[in-house]
């Protein structure tokens with residue numbers, strides 16, 4: 001290739017050097033194919049320990065990322081043309097160069113335009129699937145959907161996983177507006193999942209925020225079960241999701257070492273939800289999404305004389321306790337300056353534990369709401385864990 005086009009190619013490659021440094025967690029690989037007549041010579045470039053590992057013509061060398069442009073341009077001097085393919089999660093960039101032209105093109109792999117049509121394409125086997133406009137699309141999100149067991153190896157939804165796929169997609173749909181608001185306000189969104197289990201929602205959120213919304217993001221899963229954390233780590237490694245960490249730890253002992261923007265927790269048992277909320281509130285997170293699980297604490301504490309003839313029936317006392325537990329959590333969050341909404345996120349036929357609490361920080365605090373909370377707490381004779389956790393910091 002001529003000198004002029006080699007130097008144009010090297011300018012595009014310098015842009016890639018910066019992109020790799022800015023988005024190292026999302027890097028997947030680079031290949032370059034050089035042509036001389038009909039013969040092709042391929043270079044493969046990976047990153048190990050923050051350095052380029054360049055394999056070309058049987059030789060492997062290690063170089064700083066800043067050397068990418070110089071190395072690939074230099075190789076180009078001996079050939080007629082080059083095609084460099086840079087891949088990161090959600091985006092592929094091509095740089096094509098020959099003696100006539102040098103051009104760069106970008107393909108977004110997580111966007112609607114590139115999506116195979118679910119109705120006409122891959123998966124029209126159930127009208128239930130075909131009729132919804134999914135955010136986590138088959139044909140685009142296959143790697144993550146396979147890893148969490150929704151898709152089989154041949155790319156079809158497993159029969160017994162249709163419901164779970166719908167639930168996951170609906171979860172993202174509910175959070176979509178909130179995620180976009182967080183993405184507009186922050187350069188990188190950090191999401192904490194307390195009691196993460198096998199972290200399937202974290203993986204899906206990671207895919208969606210990174211590859212569809214195209215925002216930098218970081219994910220932390222905390223669970224005291226070593227088995228689920230080891231499984232989550234393996235899944236992240238297989239997916240090449242480098243922007244995740246998983247901690248084997250009781251939520252009560254967890255102190256974040258970075259700013260958390262969104263705290264989530266699904267079906268963390270009993271007061272584990274309060275500890276998850278406690279981490280969120282004590283760290284002033286911007287938003288909280290919780291789906292509580294079973295609850296016993298308030299049931300064992302509360303009494304209210306005017307209702308004594310109703311509450312003498314155990315079943316009614318228990319149902320009322322469920323409502324009070326989530327109600328006082330919501331009131332306390334409002335007192336701390338959050339705007340709270342509560343909704344049924346899936347049908348109660350799928351699980352009765354289907355209440356979702358979504359809270360977004362809007363004020364520094366709301367004294368009126370906190371006074372209301374204190375009045376109700378005194379009326380019911382209760383001392384909720386959440387309040388203790390917020391006042392004292394997380395208990396150990």
Ligand SMILES: C[S@@+](CC[C@H](N)C(=O)[O-])C[C@H]1O[C@@H](n2cnc3c(N)ncnc32)[C@H](O)[C@@H]1O
Nearest residue numbers: 195196197223224225249250251266267268272
């Ligand atoms: C019912 S599972 C839900 C898992 C996951 N969130 C999901 O929706 O699939 C509850 C998880 O919370 C974890 N857990 C409960 N209490 C915890 C605590 N105090 N600290 C850390 N993990 C806890 C359990 O080990 C379990 O993995």
